[in-house]
Amino acid sequence: MKERTMWPSRTSVVASVLSAAALSCLHQNVAQAAPQWGLNGTYVATSNGEWAKTNDIYHDEASIRSTWSIATTCSYPGECTGTIDSDFGWSATIYQKSGVWYVKKMVEKWQPCPDGSAGPGLQVFRFYAATEDGSGMDPASTTLLGEDSTTGVSGSCGSSKVLFITMPFKLVKTG
Template sequence: MRLSKTSVALGMLAGVAASVVAPDPVAEASPQWGLNGTYVATSNGEWAKTNDVFHNEASIRSTWSITTTCSYPGECTGTMSSDFGWSAPIYQKSGVWYVKKSVDRWQPCPDGSAGPGLQVFRFYPATEDGSGTDPASTTLMGEDSTTGVSGSCGSSKVLFITMPFKLVKNS
């Protein structure tokens, strides 16, 4: 059986089109996009604000182990765990990283009980002096903020504490 020139040409064209359109099954997300490894996390209480007023709080330093997977730059998800015994999801949106966790018995109430809080760490890869962003930096800077839950102490008045946050990759 002989193939016509048209059949051969159409077959070659289909093969080329398939190689251009079909995704590479072995392609993986680039590992340099995410945060992976061990980091020192520091919340600087010397510059803390309580309900937008400077108020000295205790500084906290811990070690975080982070594992992430990225679908493309700026869109990553994963998990992190602290040497303080807690873990939480970590994700990145538009170059900014977020870790959110609930804190039991965080906001003191007048009756002696305590309401929960929501702690949010927000940080980005920063230049050495912190004045801008540097996607290749292993030092990340941002904010550690915790907010009480409205109504948890019988009123809508909530406690809000924010402080500078720094995350540095261990070498």
């Protein structure tokens, strides 16, 4: 008597191959389901006072280096929000629009007044993930470049004349 070998049908072979391919794709999609669009972790923030402008005229200011802890969530690329905690003791909201990040915060007693008091200033950090040479945007970069600008509040010193200081800004991920 001849022994019969059981061979799977062509349909079951095709079904098995398709199932394996589908599971492989599902596994890859799950692994890619949580893209890293936002900024999360520890960063060194540097405002370069050597290239500062005061009311659009170059004028040396003190350079400032601090550590920021950033936590963000994104609904899709280019649309993110979160918080920053600085080792200088302040916290602020961070958000991203069209690949550019923004941080805005009030600085109390920032603009010196003639009577010895000081008015507040609005500080705005604006930066983007930069290419290695700084000539363009690279969403995968851990080095971000931009500007740190602070503007006095009009009328805070009894006049509408305000102080405006801007300087180059760099943010580098450290952890």
